[in-house]
Amino acid sequence: DGGITQSPKYLFRKEGQNVTLSCEQNLNHDAMYWYRQDPGQGLRLIYYSQIVNDFQKGDIAEGYSVSREKKESFPLTVTSAQKNPTAFYLCASSFDRAGSQQETQYFGPGTRLLVL
Amino acid sequence: AQSVTQPDIHITVSEGASLELRCNYSYGATPYLFWYVQSPGQGLQLLLKYFSGDTLVQGIKGFEAEFKRSQSSFNLRKPSVHWSDAAEYFCAVGARAAGNKLTFGGGTRVLVKP
Numbered sequence: 196d197g198g199i200t201q202s203p204k205y206l207f208r209k210e211g212q213n214v215t216l217s218c219e220q221n222l223n224h225d226a227m228y229w230y231r232q233d234p235g236q237g238l239r240l241i242y243y244s245q246i247v248n249d250f251q252k253g254d255i256a257e258g259y260s261v262s263r264e265k266k267e268s269f270p271l272t273v274t275s276a277q278k279n280p281t282a283f284y285l286c287a288s289s290f291d292r293a294g295s296q297q298e299t300q301y302f303g304p305g306t307r308l309l310v311l
Numbered sequence: 312a313q314s315v316t317q318p319d320i321h322i323t324v325s326e327g328a329s330l331e332l333r334c335n336y337s338y339g340a341t342p343y344l345f346w347y348v349q350s351p352g353q354g355l356q357l358l359l360k361y362f363s364g365d366t367l368v369q370g371i372k373g374f375e376a377e378f379k380r381s382q383s384s385f386n387l388r389k390p391s392v393h394w395s396d397a398a399e400y401f402c403a404v405g406a407r408a409a410g411n412k413l414t415f416g417g418g419t420r421v422l423v424k425p
Contacts, residue, residue, distance in 0.1 A: 237415035297343035297407045302354040
């Protein structure tokens with residue numbers, strides 16, 4: 196089955212620790228995205244990548260880092276500089292075809308990060 | 312910059328009744344509009360999208376939405392709600408010129424009474 200997988204489902208972080216959230220897709224999508232969701236709020240874009248080895252900051256990139264070494268994978272690291280990391284993190288992906296009007300983003304099941 | 316407003320944080324509806332969720336957007340160019348649904352602890356599922364053409368868009372699960380440019384709105388409707396429609400609904404506007412980025416509204420949580 197084609198889709199987007201995120202792991203782990205739940206993740207616990209200790210003070211001062213960096214943690215990495217995994218996102219993998221087998222949809223042959225070009226672009227991948229990371230969003231943060233807080234209770235009662237919509238999704239906010241952290242980082243996105245339209246092509247391998249390239250990525251751009253979203254609206255709330257401070258305290259986060261990403262890499263895009265493979266087309267299928269877009270891991271997100273929550274660093275110790277992120278002072279309020281407790282949230283639900285969603286990964287998405289889409290095609291990025293030249294000349295298209297707009298591409299639809301498809302979402303993974305999410306990872307809930309909790310601070311101990 | 313684009314923005315999306317969903318004025319209703321919570322809506323309670325009886326099973327079998329009709330449902331309308333409001334969405335207003337602000338965007339200077341042609342908007343590309345989406346509705347997604349999220350069950351508790353899950354990811355987002357696409358219900359429908361509007362890129363161009365017919366302003367009344369049909370989606371999955373019996374939902375439809377109407378794009379009204381004059382009102383900057385993209386309201387979601389369902390004629391008869393089922394208990395399984397209880398979820399949170401998000402409206403989003405896309406920006407192809409900015410890397411397909413999506414801007415989301417704050418969401419509307421729908422509760423369905425038996």
